[in-house]
Amino acid sequence: MILIKNGHVVDPSQGIDGICDILIEDGKIKETRIRDAEYGNETTNTASPSFTKGGRQGITDSEPQTIDARDMLIMPGLVDMHVHLREPGFEYKETIKTGTEAAVRGGITAVCCMPNTNPVNDNPGITEFILTRAVQEGSCSVFPIGAVTKGQKGEELAELGMMFDAGCIAFSDDGRPVMDSIVMRRALEYSRIRKALIISHAEDMALAAGGVMNEGLLSVTLGLRGIPAKAEEVMISRDIALAELTGGRLHIAHVSAAGSVEVIRAAKKRGIAEITAETCPHYFSITEAAVTGYNANAKVNPPLRTTKDMDAIKEGLHDGTVDVIATDHAPHHKDEKTGEFDNAPSGIAGLETSIGLSIRLVEDRVLTISQLVEKMSCAPARILGLPDKKGTLRPGADADIAILDAKKEYTVNAAGFRSKGRNTPFDGWTLKARPVVTIAKGRIYTWE
Amino acid sequence: MSLRSKDLISIKDLSAAEIELILETAAGFKDVLGRDIKKVPALRGKTTVNLFYEPSTRTRTSFEVAAKRLSTDVINIAISTSSVVKGETLLDTAKTVLALGADIVVIRHGCSGTPHFLAKNIDASVVNAGDGTNEHPTQALLDLFTMKECKGRIEGLDVAIVGDILHGRVAKSNIYALTKLGATVRLIGPPTLVPDCLKDLGVSIYCDMNEGLEGVDVIMMLRIQLERQGKGFFPSTHEYFRNWGLTATRVARAKEDAIIMHPGPMNRGIEIASEVADSSRSVILDQVTNGIAVRMAVLYLVSGVRG
Amino acid sequence: MSKELLDKKDIDRAITRMAHEIIEKNKGIKSLCLVGIQRGGVHMAKRISAKLKEIEGTEVPVGTLDIALYRDDINVRKEQPVVRRTSVPCEINNRKVVLVDDVLFTGRSIRAAMDAIMDFGRPLAIQLAVLVDRGHRELPIKADFVGKNIPTSTDETVTVQLTEDGTEDRVELE
Numbered sequence: 066m067i068l069i070k071n072g073h074v075v076d077p078s079q080g081i082d083g084i085c086d087i088l089i090e091d092g093k094i095k096e097t098r099i100r101d102a103e104y105g106n107e108t109t110n111t112a113s114p115s116f117t118k119g120g121r122q123g124i125t126d127s128e129p130q131t132i133d134a135r136d137m138l139i140m141p142g143l144v145d146m147h148v149h150l151r152e153p154g155f156e157y158k159e160t161i162k163t164g165t166e167a168a169v170r171g172g173i174t175a176v177c178c179m180p181n182t183n184p185v186n187d188n189p190g191i192t193e194f195i196l197t198r199a200v201q202e203g204s205c206s207v208f209p210i211g212a213v214t215k216g217q218k219g220e221e222l223a224e225l226g227m228m229f230d231a232g233c234i235a236f237s238d239d240g241r242p243v244m245d246s247i248v249m250r251r252a253l254e255y256s257r258i259r260k261a262l263i264i265s266h267a268e269d270m271a272l273a274a275g276g277v278m279n280e281g282l283l284s285v286t287l288g289l290r291g292i293p294a295k296a297e298e299v300m301i302s303r304d305i306a307l308a309e310l311t312g313g314r315l316h317i318a319h320v321s322a323a324g325s326v327e328v329i330r331a332a333k334k335r336g337i338a339e340i341t342a343e344t345c346p347h348y349f350s351i352t353e354a355a356v357t358g359y360n361a362n363a364k365v366n367p368p369l370r371t372t373k374d375m376d377a378i379k380e381g382l383h384d385g386t387v388d389v390i391a392t393d394h395a396p397h398h399k400d401e402k403t404g405e406f407d408n409a410p411s412g413i414a415g416l417e418t419s420i421g422l423s424i425r426l427v428e429d430r431v432l433t434i435s436q437l438v439e440k441m442s443c444a445p446a447r448i449l450g451l452p453d454k455k456g457t458l459r460p461g462a463d464a465d466i467a468i469l470d471a472k473k474e475y476t477v478n479a480a481g482f483r484s485k486g487r488n489t490p491f492d493g494w495t496l497k498a499r500p501v502v503t504i505a506k507g508r509i510y511t512w513e
Numbered sequence: 514m515s516l517r518s519k520d521l522i523s524i525k526d527l528s529a530a531e532i533e534l535i536l537e538t539a540a541g542f543k544d545v546l547g548r549d550i551k552k553v554p555a556l557r558g559k560t561t562v563n564l565f566y567e568p569s570t571r572t573r574t575s576f577e578v579a580a581k582r583l584s585t586d587v588i589n590i591a592i593s594t595s596s597v598v599k600g601e602t603l604l605d606t607a608k609t610v611l612a613l614g615a616d617i618v619v620i621r622h623g624c625s626g627t628p629h630f631l632a633k634n635i636d637a638s639v640v641n642a643g644d645g646t647n648e649h650p651t652q653a654l655l656d657l658f659t660m661k662e663c664k665g666r667i668e669g670l671d672v673a674i675v676g677d678i679l680h681g682r683v684a685k686s687n688i689y690a691l692t693k694l695g696a697t698v699r700l701i702g703p704p705t706l707v708p709d710c711l712k713d714l715g716v717s718i719y720c721d722m723n724e725g726l727e728g729v730d731v732i733m734m735l736r737i738q739l740e741r742q743g744k745g746f747f748p749s750t751h752e753y754f755r756n757w758g759l760t761a762t763r764v765a766r767a768k769e770d771a772i773i774m775h776p777g778p779m780n781r782g783i784e785i786a787s788e789v790a791d792s793s794r795s796v797i798l799d800q801v802t803n804g805i806a807v808r809m810a811v812l813y814l815v816s817g818v819r820g
Numbered sequence: 821m822s823k824e825l826l827d828k829k830d831i832d833r834a835i836t837r838m839a840h841e842i843i844e845k846n847k848g849i850k851s852l853c854l855v856g857i858q859r860g861g862v863h864m865a866k867r868i869s870a871k872l873k874e875i876e877g878t879e880v881p882v883g884t885l886d887i888a889l890y891r892d893d894i895n896v897r898k899e900q901p902v903v904r905r906t907s908v909p910c911e912i913n914n915r916k917v918v919l920v921d922d923v924l925f926t927g928r929s930i931r932a933a934m935d936a937i938m939d940f941g942r943p944l945a946i947q948l949a950v951l952v953d954r955g956h957r958e959l960p961i962k963a964d965f966v967g968k969n970i971p972t973s974t975d976e977t978v979t980v981q982l983t984e985d986g987t988e989d990r991v992e993l994e
Contacts, residue, residue: 282710286525288625288647288682359626404603405624407645515899541886541903550939553889810903813889817900
């Protein structure tokens with residue numbers, strides 16, 4: 066039994082935004098009790114207070130262990146539906162172990178891992194491998210996303226039914242789009258057998274033409290090939306049309322541009338298909354200017370865009386066009402991000418900076434704190450079909466909890482990341498809302 | 514007065530005053546090249562390494578001659594792509610070059626941004642001999658030197674640059690240098706190769722060559738890389754020449770004393786008609802001579818920046 | 821605190837005397853060539869040439885020589901020395917070259933100038949004419965023709981100003 070007292074809990078699934086105590090038993094939420102004025106201030110029968118330093122702690126029975134979360138912000142553990150854990154095949158970049166350690170450090174208690182591993186997760190065997198590793202080595206829940214097509218080649222459908230039954234929570238060829246429209250059509254149609262979510266990496270590869278940053282005056286004056294924003298918009302339009310044609314469930318990954326937001330907004334207004342969309346913290350925090358000086362840590366796909374796009378993303382989050390904030394955590398080895406910009410792989414390792422960057426949206430009045438928790442926890446849980454277990458502190462839900470220090474500032478130190486990937490353009494940034502305690506998988510995680 | 518940086522990576526980073534300094538110094542070096550003994554001991558004992566990842570005879574030879582005229586020792590390293598495939602990273606190669614005792618590294622590479630990376634990671638002076646589609650600073654400097662020699666000034670000159678601007682490192686370096694020094698720049702070419710956004714740099718864009726050449730002082734033709742045709746930027750070289758090739762009729766649109774320039778090597782009959790290339794208005798060969806003087810000036814000035 | 825060492829008249833008399841000395845030493849001005857060292861010696865060389873023409877009636881060719889590229893302190897100074905124009909309008913081979921400078925101090929500029937001249941050809945002889953010799957030689961260099969010997973200390977500065985540069989003719993000690 067664990068009792069978390071005195072914290073400011075934000076749980077939009079229950080409409081909670083105030084001081085609230087949480088009781089946990091056997092890894093599930095037992096009870097949440099909101100403090101009203103009558104209940105008074107602190108109870109005086111606190112046993113040993115606060116946190117142990119470092120490490121994780123198993124839940125012991127009998128004595129309720131108490132965590133005094135006074136002055137802390139508490140939310141249901143964040144659900145990151147776009148993460149690259151790299152295992153199997155690219156363990157030098159990241160493993161399920163190190164990736165999930167990084168996740169809980171960032172207050173994230175459930176991750177969905179993309180299938181662009183080696184071998185690709187396009188069959189139940191690989192899915193089971195990932196799930197087994199996650200049970201053995203993972204620090205939090207891991208939900209594999211299966212490939213849409215075999216080998217992610219974009220030609221033949223993968224065995225979606227069997228993979229779903231083996232534990233794939235959604236499907237995506239992420240890293241690549243499904244370029245062939247007939248294949249994407251079939252995928253959206255066929256996925257209806259399990260009402261499965263198809264997550265689209267929307268990029269017209271022909272228009273993108275091997276580009277390495279956003280197309281514009283900056284790409285021309287840096288001498289780098291550009292990816293026009295329209296390459297994203299064109300594909301999103303196509304995917305929406307196909308979703309409307311087939312009745313499949315479509316989720317647009319990593320939206321980065323103003324035109325894309327407009328297209329999604331119009332589609333939602335039409336209301337014909339079930340469409341959801343996500344963006345990543347880098348798209349509302351920095352622009353293509355971060356690439357200046359050929360900084361490979363700012364090389365990401367879709368690329369960082371302009372201020373106008375950044376503002377449109379924020380507006381999209383504000384008015385609900387964009388439902389989810391996910392990281393697209395893409396760790397790479399240091400050597401790969403050193404040297405020629407053209408040759409560096411795209412990606413930002415974002416698990417440990419996600420909440421810190423996203424809380425700025427609350428400061429900038431783009432979102433309320435409840436809306437933020439909705440985008441990072443409740444909505445992803447709902448879209449993934451886990452609304453009773455994740456993204457909520459309702460009794461009976463998994464005890465996945467993030468406790469953050471909302472006020473104190475800290476400096477991002479990439480060298481100290483739990484992730485193997487240190488590739489971030491945010492090194493040295495001053496952020497707030499650092500997770501102080503994360504509870505996941507029945508364990509309590511704290512750090513120095 | 515001296516340069517602010519130990520490296521010469523891009524015209525974008527140079528002030529107008531620094532460009533003027535290089536041009537003036539180059540004039541002094543051109544005098545040296547006019548003598549019997551075309552050598553001075555200024556950089557005696559220094560080592561220049563030409564690190565060329567892209568094959569190049571003209572630029573490499575020009576740098577080599579310039580370095581030798583300054584009495585430095587020259588080491589030429591031509592990296593064939595096969596050794597890159599073998600896996601030596603750019604950083605490892607740079608450190609090896611430094612261990613060879615390089616004081617100056619002249620680098621040409623197919624990826625934009627490599628000289629910047631090199632300059633950050635080694636102490637030697639880095640001179641950009643062309644990086645990807647980004648810049649070719651010494652070419653622009655020798656182009657400006659040639660213009661100044663012929664016209665007496667840069668400010669107020671009307672310069673037309675014709676061809677593949679999008680992929681043109683020579684074009685871009687020239688655009689930055691000319692605008693910094695107060696010239697008016699016009700870009701002429703097919704819309705697929707002349708990005709509209711460049712208007713934000715204060716240049717005018719034309720797809721009609723006759724209109725674009727009206728009354729200009731300088732016509733700078735760029736080399737069309739024939740690989741571009743395959744990628745659909747224009748339908749055929751025949752069509753290209755018809756629309757943007759420099760013919761005698763088109764030259765007549767410019768001022769009577771307009772000069773014709775080309776960084777070389779020329780594709781005769783594709784971007785420039787043969788008789789135009791050989792006409793008296795062409796200063797193409799002067800560009801080559803001036804290239805050595807300008808590169809001597811650059812090597813001299815960067816090696817003078819300490820700390 | 822600056823002190824005037826030579827005024828307009830002093831300078832003119834010095835140049836006149838040096839011109840006569842040059843003619844005397846070389847028994848005429850045949851196959852002579854004056855080379856002014858950038859920047860201080862350039863105007864001096866032209867003035868001497870004008871005087872020689874006044875006296876002997878014929879032109880002695882005048883050149884300018886930039887010595888920046890031959891200096892021995894290129895890698896030691898804070899800034900790279902500025903490179904200026906060089907123009908030597910006559911054949912050096914089998915000519916007597918009179919190097920001209922405004923102030924002779926350590927002698928290093930003259931050493932550099934001699935190396936530069938050698939790269940132009942093989943002169944019959946090199947002679948040196950200076951307006952002011954202020955002592956403190958660091959190399960075994962001697963002037964053949966001196967306008968005025970002025971003992972100085974190393975922390976003092978001698979400046980030569982000429983009307984060609986836009987000021988009145990004068991030599992100052994600071």
